[in-house]
Amino acid sequence: MAIEITRSFIDDIKSAIHDGNDTYLSSLVSEQHPADIADIFYKLGFNEADYLLKILDNEKAAEVLIELDEELRDKLIGLRTSKEIAEIVIEHIDSDDAADVIAELPEQKKEEVLTLLQDVGQASDIVDLLTYDEDSAGGLMAKELIKVNLEWDLAYALREMRKQAENLDEVYTIYVVDEKNRLKGTLSLKKMLFSSSLKAKVKDIFNEENLHFAYAQDTSEAIAQIMRKYDLVVLPVLDENMTLLGRITIDDVVDVIQEEATEDYALASGLSEAVESDDKVWEVTRARIPWLLIGLAGGILVSQVIGIYEHQLAINPVLAFFIPLIAAMGGNVGVQSSAIVVQGLASQDNPIGGLMGRLWKELKVAFINAAICSVLVLAYSLVANPNPELGYTVAVSLFAVIIIASLFGTLIPLSLNFLKIDPALATGPFITTANDILGLIIYFMIAKAIYGI
Template sequence: MEFKLSKEFIEQIEGLIAEQNERELLEVLKDIHFADIAELMNELRGSEAGYIFKILDSEVSSEILLELDEEVREKILNNLSAKEIAEELDEMDTDDAVDIISELPEEMKDEVISELEDFEHAKDIVELLRYDENTAGGLMAKELVKVNENWNILTCVVEMRKQAEHVSRVHSIYVVDDEDRLKGRLSLKDLLTSSTTTHIKDVYIPKVDFVKVDTKDTEVARIMQKYDLEAIPVVDETGRLVGRITIDDIVDVIKEEADRDYQMAAGISQDVEADDSIWELTKARLPWLILALTGSFIAVKVSSGFGDAMDKFPTLFFFTPLIAAMAGNVGVQSSAIIVQGLANNSITGSLWRRLAKEMLLSLFNSLILAAILLFGTHFLLDLDYSVAATIGIALISVMILASLIGTFIPITLNKYGVDPALATGPFITTSNDIFGILIYFTIAKYILGF
């Protein structure tokens, strides 16, 4: 059943656009899902994508608009008048419309809003625009089905039919009082299985999970996952039902959060994709590289401070990259587990117990590694026993310290409200390089006495 975007298909479409063969184009695109048309348009030149967009029905084009890559969407919106954009927005759910409006230039926003045909829709959009985009208010949509606790099932069904016209997917039927305050929910099952004269008051479920408009989006995601919810109602400060968030919006939040943590760990500071411009990619990557370079340069200064030992113990200097690399690897392992644990809210208990455990773990691991290393050097490199002992002891000390740093920093950052994911990737690797090399030579100096 699945659509695969082939080179041949793209060429066929490009040909039809060149011929301005509108009828044939519409015929080809008729049976293709809007998400697939969006994928196709992302591959076309701006003017070609714009042509397709204009010939499509606004019911389809509004869906496509939401699926396009941001750059392509921007190009298309730039070629539309405020009235044309408003027509697209009239087809969308309020939360989607708000996402599109937020991307428009300031001066365009008001103009587009004033062109919206449906006044209720416009009012809802204006309300949603007020909320911070990373809160429940910024995620929610106004489209929902609600019934008054004083109605009976029959009134309820009649009212729901009206409301359902504006709601593409009915998740839950929310029950409110006369003041619009959220009281609970009505299950579809109860609706289908109760007699028509039953009062809502007598069948609704008074327990309902909800979030407030100012709850953070990641917190909403956590709650919806924990309680296995597919939709959650949003209430304002007075408890009035003002919107609902659905799981598909939350999937995006979860995905974005995971992608962001992953990119941070890899030293990429903005949300970039492989297809972005070299300039965008540089902006995301270069700052971390400069940080890493600076840190490594400090490490160079540290080891050159011990340069006098080079005559007597040259081997020590062959091993600095190994010590630095192991410090980096252990540090990243430790911090990654903590960062992931913090993201999943599973880091509880005292910091000291956690550090003690991490210390034990890395002591255990580093002993094994030191044994392997000494065994290897014994057969593959001709090393003095005291130098070998130095390297072994240094490896153990450096690994323990690196794992403690990798545990301590993310927990501490998180405690002070800083994103713990900062403490992964180049940052932790580089600081571990510096400490590692410093400890290594200090131990060497002490044991070998140079």
């Protein structure tokens, strides 16, 4: 059960802060999970949050900070001296979180904090993690893990593991390495827990089958895919010599999966970046205006295209009636086609999957859709309008527009992907606008042919 944060609870906290009643305040939050305390922080003013942070004990404070979103965290950390950051925050968190926090500090403070860390091993782990791209396996991994040597016996391995486990909250997997720290396999906790003899050697009971791992430079998307496919809770990270560098846990990967999905969704909806409902007015505007300007430019271009046919429109103003239908259908079909491609590329059901095969299938789908829609619109036009030319024009154009928009919607994201540009950029307003223009040119050309003007 997630804890419900009620308004009266927040009011309680606020008044305890204002009265400086630290004992009471501490009793309100000390038993709470850091993620819940982070939620409380979002409901407080900045100064209140800062006050509450100060009365938490160091370990809890550090855990709460890493649960917060980057913006609030950086602001709160910005108020602390390098010494405080090192002692209050960094020493209490895992190396991956520590690297994330330090990466956001100004250059000088970064150096200072690293120098001030008591634990030299921790400092060098963090320095090492800072060298990786944040969207790579290296950027996601933590250095804390439990590893045993192939040649050890279980009794010795247990003693070593006990030492290593001091820095860890929970143990999920025990890695087995050789004398050069190269990953050889894993040791099952279950076997370890229930093994009857402590004299057995690690190499006699460890597991080397189906060993999954990532290289430090692998992308976070690739990591997410492997962990999802093989139902992994933790994944070891190696360098090119198979040396064990660290491990990635599923909770970090769940966040990656969620963020990816959110970004693709935002792009498909015409938002240039993911927006949260509590973002500021300016942030929301900034995410929205780029696509609106593209739409505006497209609309102006379309107006010029239609301008070419002013003469026809003056003679047959009824032609204008179906402009929105043609434009909208082109847009809708294009977005559908591109979304299918984008999803297919994201899940890599079919990594390359034969371009011609995909186009051919798309063409078959487009043909069915085009036939259904054209027949319906023709039937409507013939019933509603005395003038059959209009019906023919609309039906034939709609047919052509659906076919062409489908092919366009398929080809554009595939081409972007080929050019190593995020294909999700092709969804949303971009494809809609492109198809608006194309669709209306087809419409007026067909009108010209049918009306003979």
